[in-house]
Amino acid sequence: MEFSIKSGNPEKQRSDCLIVGVFDGGALSSAAAALDDASSQAISAVVKAGDMRGQLGSSVLIHHVDGISAKRLLLVGLGKANEFSTAQYLKVIRKSVDALPATVKNASVFLAELAASGLSVSQKVAQIAEVFLDATYQVNSLKSKKPDAIPLKKVQVFVDPAEVKEAKDALKQGEAIAEGVKLAKDLGNLPGNVCTPTYLGKQAKQLAKDYGFKVEVMNRTQIEKLGMGSFLGVAQGSDEPMRLIVLQHKNGKKDDKPVVLVGKGITFDTGGISLKGGAEMDEMKYDMCGAASVLGTFKSLGELNLPINAVGIIPTCDNMPSGKALKPGDIVTSMSGQTIEVLNTDAEGRLVLCDALTYAERFKPSAVVDVATLTGACVIALGQHASAVYSNQDALAEELLTAGKSAHDRAWHMPMWDEYQPQLDSNFADMANIGGRPAGSITAACFLSRFAKKYDWAHLDIAGTAWKSGKQKGGTGRPVPLLTTFLINRAS
Numbered sequence: 001m002e003f004s005i006k007s008g009n010p011e012k013q014r015s016d017c018l019i020v021g022v023f024d025g026g027a028l029s030s031a032a033a034a035l036d037d038a039s040s041q042a043i044s045a046v047v048k049a050g051d052m053r054g055q056l057g058s059s060v061l062i063h064h065v066d067g068i069s070a071k072r073l074l075l076v077g078l079g080k081a082n083e084f085s086t087a088q089y090l091k092v093i094r095k096s097v098d099a100l101p102a103t104v105k106n107a108s109v110f111l112a113e114l115a116a117s118g119l120s121v122s123q124k125v126a127q128i129a130e131v132f133l134d135a136t137y138q139v140n141s142l143k144s145k146k147p148d149a150i151p152l153k154k155v156q157v158f159v160d161p162a163e164v165k166e167a168k169d170a171l172k173q174g175e176a177i178a179e180g181v182k183l184a185k186d187l188g189n190l191p192g193n194v195c196t197p198t199y200l201g202k203q204a205k206q207l208a209k210d211y212g213f214k215v216e217v218m219n220r221t222q223i224e225k226l227g228m229g230s231f232l233g234v235a236q237g238s239d240e241p242m243r244l245i246v247l248q249h250k251n252g253k254k255d256d257k258p259v260v261l262v263g264k265g266i267t268f269d270t271g272g273i274s275l276k277g278g279a280e281m282d283e284m285k286y287d288m289c290g291a292a293s294v295l296g297t298f299k300s301l302g303e304l305n306l307p308i309n310a311v312g313i314i315p316t317c318d319n320m321p322s323g324k325a326l327k328p329g330d331i332v333t334s335m336s337g338q339t340i341e342v343l344n345t346d347a348e349g350r351l352v353l354c355d356a357l358t359y360a361e362r363f364k365p366s367a368v369v370d371v372a373t374l375t376g377a378c379v380i381a382l383g384q385h386a387s388a389v390y391s392n393q394d395a396l397a398e399e400l401l402t403a404g405k406s407a408h409d410r411a412w413h414m415p416m417w418d419e420y421q422p423q424l425d426s427n428f429a430d431m432a433n434i435g436g437r438p439a440g441s442i443t444a445a446c447f448l449s450r451f452a453k454k455y456d457w458a459h460l461d462i463a464g465t466a467w468k469s470g471k472q473k474g475g476t477g478r479p480v481p482l483l484t485t486f487l488i489n490r491a492s
């Protein structure tokens with residue numbers, strides 16, 4: 001799908017379909033009003049007839065309107081003018097895509113002109129690209145019959161002449177984010193027998209080739225040399241070879257300290273000897289979505305070639321039960337030297353991340369952000385609408401929240417007070433890997449914080465946001481928009 005920015009009179013556009021908005025009560029948006037004038041009130045007639053009342057998300061398609069060069073006109077309901085803000089704007093765009101007939105190959109969108117409280121022109125334009133691509137995403141299923149190609153090929157986004165330059169930059173960012181989102185979705189959706197640690201390593205190498213990143217994909221022997229006893233402990237139960245992936249984008253000033261992104265890459269989480277229940281266990285193929293979002297963000301970063309230094313670190317392996325697997329009560333020695341009593345082998349994410357966090361020290365980072373489908377407790381706390389943010393620096397948490405808000409990939413700041421730390425006490429090692437039932441997402445963050453003392457650090461628990469369950473099961477590509485926006489803001 002190709003996007004472009006244009007300005008001009010809506011009635012003159014030779015397009016398969018124009019998309020314009022009508023408010024609840026029948027008030028026309030300015031593009032709709034211009035079309036109404038050019039067409040001897042064809043739109044007013046539809047409103048008067050009661051066929052378009054402007055309810056949020058409703059739509060009417062009209063063909064061959066006199067005075068209008070385009071073949072069709074899609075009227076979309078905007079809801080009440082005084083309630084029109086971000087959520088309504090996004091819903092209108094999604095409904096527009098859904099309502100487009102499959103015969104439309106090129107569409108002209110007149111929605112960025114709508115004043116939506118809280119949204120800049122840039123955000124409105126970027127969201128058009130992101131939502132159009134999200135809504136037309138085709139799952140990379142392994143069905144023998146491939147789905148038909150999406151007919152929609154060209155999308156023109158109309159803005160005021162004065163806003164063209166700004167809109168073009170925003171469009172570029174929106175498209176880059178959408179590409180990263182797509183990669184993250186694709187990787188997440190692949191089954192565990194395809195998307196293995198080896199496969200993720202190959203993906204990282206491909207990205208490095210495409211965008212000029214430096215890449216290193218380490219195997220067990222190399223990981224042993226690094227002393228990553230905790231990561232090795234998780235991987236030892238699986239026959240699938242483990243990997244430690246390191247990507248580097250060096251496009252900032254030579255001495256600029258890099259931002260390091262760390263992604264949990266458990267390509268399948270059975271729970272290990274602390275085996276999970278069978279229901280929905282298939283969804284644990286998504287336990288590498290942290291890794292997928294780091295790779296996706298690097299894709300966006302490469303597309304935009306942001307002037308920044310960034311490092312991606314991905315510890316990846318399966319979590320399996322076997323005769324070689326970790327047992328509850330086993331004690332491992334992490335790369336940091338701290339010992340960990342593994343009371344539950346299903347709390348494996350923190351065990352692979354802690355060594356990656358120690359490894360991150362060597363890059364003298366300006367900030368480290370780890371991303372992980374870490375706890376079921378996070379899903380209970382926040383559901384699917386917000387990722388959890390934890391940080392040892394309030395300013396860094398704030399930066400991530402702001403990025404998430406402007407990218408509409410929202411996060412929520414959770415507490416990580418010292419009072420929670422004793423839940424991790426162990427009788428036999430420096431710490432236990434679980435903190436009991438209360439505050440499960442928080443104690444997981446507390447665990448990680450013990451390995452992130454040497455730099456500004458934040459942790460995103462994306463267990464609720466990375467994929468959807470049920471009928472629409474599938475990866476969401478989150479939090480690529482948040483992370484990319486965070487990097488864009490850091491680069492400027």
Ligand code: BES
Pocket residue numbers: 269271287344346347348349373374375376377379434435440463464
């Ligand atoms: N990958 C899971 C977390 C998860 C579970 C994410 C369900 C999304 C949906 C993680 O490795 C895990 O199993 N965590 C345990 C930790 C517990 C044993 C302390 C959990 O949340 O139950």
Ligand code: MN
Pocket residue numbers: 269271319345346347348349
């Ligand atoms: Mn687990």
Ligand code: ZN
Pocket residue numbers: 266269287346348349373374
């Ligand atoms: Zn897991």
